[in-house]
Amino acid sequence: MDCSKTACKFREAEKLYIQIVQDENEYSIEIDKGENLLRGMQRHDIFVKAPCGGTGVCGKCKVQIKEGNIPAAAEDQLYFSQDELEKGYRLACQAYPTENCSVFIEAANEDQFRIVSDYSGKPMEKNSWIQSFRIAIVPSDFQKNKSLVTLFNEKLGGDYTYSKRSLMKLVHLMDQKQSIPNTVRDGHKTVIECILEEQCIIDIFIDEEATAYGIAIDIGTTTIAMQMIELISGEVLGNHSLLNRQRGYGEDVISRIQYSNEGNLDKLSKCIQEDILKGIYDLCQTTSVNLERIVKIAIVGNTTMLHLLLGLSCTSLAVHPFQSITTALHEFHFSEIFGQLSLECKVIILPGVSTYVGADIIAGMLYCGFHEEKETTLLIDIGTNGEMAIGNKDKILSLSTAAGPALEGGNIQYGTGSIRGAISRVEIDKDKLSYRTIGDLPPIGICGSGVIDIVASCCKNGIIDETGRFSECYEDGVVEVARTVEDQAIVFTQKDVREVQLAKSALRSGIEILMQRMEIVPEEIERVYIAGGFGGGVNIDSAITIGLIPKELKDKIVSVGNSALGGAAAYLINRKNRDRIEEILKKTSYIELSTDMHFQDLFVNNMFFYGVGNGEST
Known part of the structure; x- marks a missing residue:
């Protein structure tokens, strides 16, 4: 008997074989009969653009059936002409093969994707977590009945702990003691440079210049940006960016959460971990930094992205009361997250406010200086999730609107x-x-x-x-x-117009809610920071014309680029910023819009385009 319950784990489905040509690659995969092409290809890690997560509403998962027959679905009729349908074009999410077939996927053409991996604004104050101390070693030091740790602590004048990395350097020093000069009459001596973080010696350099590097990482829903920083000097050495491969499973966080909750958490977690590892290796190569010299990584992102990175269940993120597993600051060893020992360093996950106002916004507020602003400032990070905050050094309000992609x-x-x-x-x-x-x-x-x-x-x-x-x-x-x-x-x-109306209304209504709760009018806002790629690329006049941003704010807008990455870098460069982040968190309140009836009224009103025909807006 044919069982229709395709999701049943005890069911042994009939298998079909699909030949796939994508770019210059060819794949042969096996999928279950009753499974659509998109899900089958995703299971085999073959990327197909699917912003809607496979619901059939975006029309982007375009494939061409070269051999075999897959009847056109109703959704196919909406997105393809009759000529295209006859040539075999189908939406992968609506294509259910009943026989073996051959499929062609057009090149994604995303190798030149413009990713914002830089930031602009206030110069960052430097106050390194890392300190460097020099000591001299002579042969007589090895004649004493003391451990090298005790010897070093005496020379350094403190009671320090030692990382595994630094202990291995002491082993090397002990092995090389015969090469240390027997006399210092000519002024020659072995100089040891110790790198200290708080009360721990994290690395030791023998007759070479000490260096310690950190990497700031911003995990976006679509892209990943990272930056290499020399931690002793605070010098930025280079940037790197790449696309987040998770976007193949949905453009927004809701699609990712849904896909994760369908039993795909490990797949999404592995996907982002591999992307970050590749990005780190590429960044090290372009900046000529040895992996072994990286001692600290600071990561920000929205709460969903950080849950997926850590392999935490997303089940509760999409249902009321939208409770997360954690939004706190966490410190891990690199191997705890990435499952390998290629780096001997700390990974700090910066904190967020709530499930939908994450560490990326807290980092953005740090970078924009909310903790020291006397006047009221507005930060808007326009992406698939429109996150924003308003406030100053005394009070901050934040919220998130479902702007969509x-x-x-x-x-x-x-x-x-x-x-x-x-x-x-x-x-x-x-x-x-x-x-x-x-x-x-x-x-x-x-x-x-x-x-x-x-x-x-x-x-x-x-x-x-x-x-x-x-x-x-x-x-x-x-x-x-x-x-x-x-x-x-x-x-x-x-x-398309309706999609824009939904997005602009959500964002505009969020701005108005923040101003009302702050009990201010637009004229009282001193500065508006627009973060992300949107701020650098959009025509502000156009944004005001459609009513996305109040016209009174036009001359107050400052594009700050990737403020989240800037905040992660600021955390690495200045140890005082850990306390400043805690200060920002204490003063930040979150406004939940899903049950706010006033937001619903504003949302309906802001769907309209006012001043049509004369370019004016409200």
């Missing part, structure tokens, strides 16, 4: 990330539309800044009304923006 090009029919060829600027002057792409290359899709420009231009020119509906001149509900080199139209649809 539309403002980063997600859930937009022809949306894409900030890659070369993405349409990043759009202007409509009467009936003439002009655009610009990243790298001035032929257009391949529309990234977040281009999406906002399109909607703003449509508002200014009366192409859409205040409800977001296209005018009668656009009966088919699309605006053609450009054409690809294959002469395929890149269009912006009515559904």
Whole structure:
């Protein structure tokens, strides 16, 4: 008898064999009959872009069936032309093979993804965790009936503990004692440099310059950014960035949580751990830093990303009361997280406020100086989860809004990330539309800044009304923006407008809630920090035109880049910042919006585009 319960662990499903061609690679995988192509490929670690997590609403998991027959689903009819359907194009998440087949996946074209891995703002005060002390060793030191630890502590003038790394250096010193000069008459002596953190000698250098390195890491939902820092001097040596491979399992944190809760926690955890390991090795290579010299790593990210990194269950993150396992500061040995001993160093996970205001926002507030601001300051980190905070050195309020990925090009029919060829600027002057792409290359899709420009231009020119509906001149509900080199139209649809309305309303309503709870008006805000890639790429005039940001804040906006990475770096560079983070946490309150009826009212009101036809906004 054929059992329909495909999720049953006791069920032995019929197997199908799928031949896959992706870029220059070929794979042969086995999937269960009744399993869709997307899930089957994900199980075999084959990446296919799926911003919606495989629910069929984004239309991005495009594949082409070369051999075999997979009937077109209703969702396929929405995203492919009749010609494309006849050529075998399908959504992988809706494709359920009933026979062996051959599948072609187009190149992801994400190797040139523009990732914000730098920050700009106030110069950071340096006060290193690491201190360096020099002592001299002579042959007579080895004639004493004392351990080397006791000998070193006497010369250093303190009672210090020693790391395993430093003890192994003492073993090396003992083995090499015969090479130490028998006399110091000519002034020659063996100079030992000890690296100290708090009361622990963490490394020892014999006749060589002492160095100690730290790495700051920001785990974003889409990207990972990291920075190498020489801890004694505080000098930044270089940056590195890469894409978070977890994005193949969903663009936003909710999709990741759902996928994790379906029994895939270990897969997502391993995925981010491997990405970070690769990033560390690549960063060491580009900065010419020996892995053995890394002594500290500071990691920030939203609470979900940190749970996945640590392999912690995400079950409670998506259901009321949205309780996390932890948002506290934690310190681990490298091997406890990454399961290997390639680095002998500490890993510090910085703290967050709540399940949806994580360590990335706390780090951003540290970098922007909330702990010392007398005037009211607003920080907005616009991503798939719109996190923001308002306050000063006395009081801070924070919240998170479910903005979704539309403002980063997600859930937009022809949306894409900030890659070369993405349409990043759009202007409509009467009936003439002009655009610009990243790298001035032929257009391949529309990234977040281009999406906002399109909607703003449509508002200014009366192409859409205040409800977001296209005018009668656009009966088919699309605006053609450009054409690809294959002469395929890149269009912006009515559904795309609705996605932008949802995102901009969530963010604008969050800003208004913060101001109301702080009992201030926009004019009383001294400065607005916009963090992330959005701040550096978006046309602020367009953001104000669509009502994303109050127009009164226009001249107060400062783009700070990756403030989360800046905060992680600040933690490594200045030991006082641990206390400052605790100070920020004590003064920060979290506003839960899911049960806030006033937020719901604001959300409905802010869905509208006010001032349509004249470029004005509220």
